Amino acid sequence: MSKIPVIEIFGPTIQGEGSVIGVKTMFVRTYGCDYRCAWCDSAFTWDGSAKDQVRMLEASEIVSELAALAAGNFEWVTISGGNPALIGQPIQELADQLHQLGIKVAVETQGSKWQDWFRSVDVLTLSPKPPSSRMHTDWSVLDRIIEQMPSGTSNLKVVVFDDEDYRYAKTVHRRYPDIPFFLQAGNSDVQEEGNISDRLLKKLNWLMDKVIADPDMNDARTLPQLHALVWHNKRGK
């Protein structure tokens, strides 16, 4: 495959979560996922509901589209999905072309599959999915990814909805104690319309209280999804 299945290109917006929370970024969202998380906030990337919006694009076409949207008004591009790790060489080309323009590349993936191009990105966020997702973590694959990443380029992020998820998060943090670790309060209803910030902040408060009481989380970082707090469940923000 020499093209990338793209379902969304948008921005600039503000990265709402994880290790580069708050930074201005463009988003490129790839289509297709090997997971079916129960609470996925981007199910349109795999459930077929938006299949007619998918375009097969070469790296250079994506770069052109980003430039047409906002040339000169961004320094970061975030590649998310779906799972962008389902795609091989074309993303290497995309990262290379962006780097040639002085643009930094962040990628988000669940860590279920290795790609050689991981080693070229500036920030690789690995977000293995907790039990509430109903997905299963392949630890040997995750081990291999973390071992192969250049020092200082990867971070782990676990979304937490309940106590069982929290225990899973501790397992992840204990397994990879040297990788920067982020806890994220989950959004339990990604369909709800209107203002959901009070609900999200209540969940964040619950998670913070657990972390505050837990000596195993002394170097974890607990964060919300800023975009969901500010823009709620709107797509393309």
Next chain:
Amino acid sequence: MSKIPVIEIFGPTIQGEGSVIGVKTMFVRTYGCDYRCAWCDSAFTWDGSAKDQVRMLEASEIVSELAALAAGNFEWVTISGGNPALIGQPIQELADQLHQLGIKVAVETQGSKWQDWFRSVDVLTLSPKPPSSRMHTDWSVLDRIIEQMPSGTSNLKVVVFDDEDYRYAKTVHRRYPDIPFFLQAGNSDVQEEGNISDRLLKKLNWLMDKVIADPDMNDARTLPQLHALVWHNKRGK
């Protein structure tokens, strides 16, 4: 002076703002400030209203108190004020003692005064105050601080309430382009009781929209105060 004027020691809690947003930390708040910011959220550190709560403590007494509160349950201590830069050698001793215990030290100051102990802290957040504070920035002092700090240890944070503050923030970012730069949406009423998160998120949205439209802010990071979103105007959180 061989003692530190302390008005609060509390935690663990979650760092709500800036470059280490989300991390679990203890707080040590020093008494006294050379500034009188119009919207200060800790005016009790200088307005005399809580003067009877000030204690003169040696570094070792502070370390003991932190341990009594939460030994084993924190890896970060944040020293804030007031302006901790009004205090000299005793804070060097505090930082040294904490480091000997494997604890990291973050400091927040407006950058109006240099102290040699700045070079010993893990994270120095410099938050020069915008026009809405009615304070005046001494650029030569700030220049000197930034020049003297070890590479990678300092960051800049500007609180923004209005357009004039935003222009000031741009001046700061342009003057120190290589220092990580954080924009923070201001809390315009630090006395308001009850749930203030909608008001704060509206201001954050306003600030994000400005950043999104502004090519001068491509590598800035725009953040809220998480503690104010979750715990509102409560003190000691």
